[in-house]
Amino acid sequence: MAIIRLPLHDACLQTERMCSSCTMKIKEGRVLDWEVELLKVLLKISKMLRVEGEYVYKSSTIIGSTLYIILEGNRIEGLEDLLRENLNLRGVSRIRVLYYNGRLEDLLEKIYGQRILGVSRVYTADGTTTLIVKVEKEDIGAEKLASALLKTRIITQTEKPLKQYTTKKKRQLDIKKILEEIT
Numbered sequence: 001m002a003i004i005r006l007p008l009h010d011a012c013l014q015t016e017r018m019c020s021s022c023t024m025k026i027k028e029g030r031v032l033d034w035e036v037e038l039l040k041v042l043l044k045i046s047k048m049l050r051v052e053g054e055y056v057y058k059s060s061t062i063i064g065s066t067l068y069i070i071l072e073g074n075r076i077e078g079l080e081d082l083l084r085e086n087l088n089l090r091g092v093s094r095i096r097v098l099y100y101n102g103r104l105e106d107l108l109e110k111i112y113g114q115r116i117l118g119v120s121r122v123y124t125a126d127g128t129t130t131l132i133v134k135v136e137k138e139d140i141g142a143e144k145l146a147s148a149l150l151k152t153r154i155i156t157q158t159e160k161p162l163k164q165y166t167t168k169k170k171r172q173l174d175i176k177k178i179l180e181e182i183t
């Protein structure tokens with residue numbers, strides 16, 4: 001059985017009466033109503049899975065008719081099928097689970113489907129933050145998805161990777177080595 005750490009208590013998800021801490025999370029919108037249904041199903045499924053290990057539920061969002069879920073941990077074979085069989089969310093016809101290793105760059109790489117050249121966080125006076133994500137190719141769909149999943153504003157900037165620089169540097173080192181060998 002896999003352990004999936006969820007934002008609401010297991011005991012609260014199993015009963016109809018939630019504790020004050022879980023109730024507050026729902027009231028404040030940190031956990032949405034449809035998300036509660038998803039968490040209940042995830043808890044149920046985690047007991048049926050024959051994989052070992054610990055997972056952390058990070059976030060989820062519905063875009064169009066697709067439900068996206070972020071899990072920290074290794075890929076679980078068949079989880080999407082189990083979710084489809086057990087979860088009945090209005091308007092959702094596709095489910096995609098994105099796995100990542102706990103690092104923000106890795107998560108963004110999974111969302112954008114391309115190499116992340118840089119990430120920086122900008123703090124604004126009103127207390128909100130904006131993530132600046134640098135990639136090679138612009139992708140408005142990925143930006144929208146990342147923004148919804150990370151619950152933050154995101155600006156995507158494109159730039160050329162520093163590939164040429166690294167090859168040049170390597171070659172220079174090689175020449176130096178050769179010179180050392182000759183002299």
Ligand SMILES: [Zn+2]
Pocket residue numbers: 008009012018019020021022023
């Ligand atoms: Zn609780």
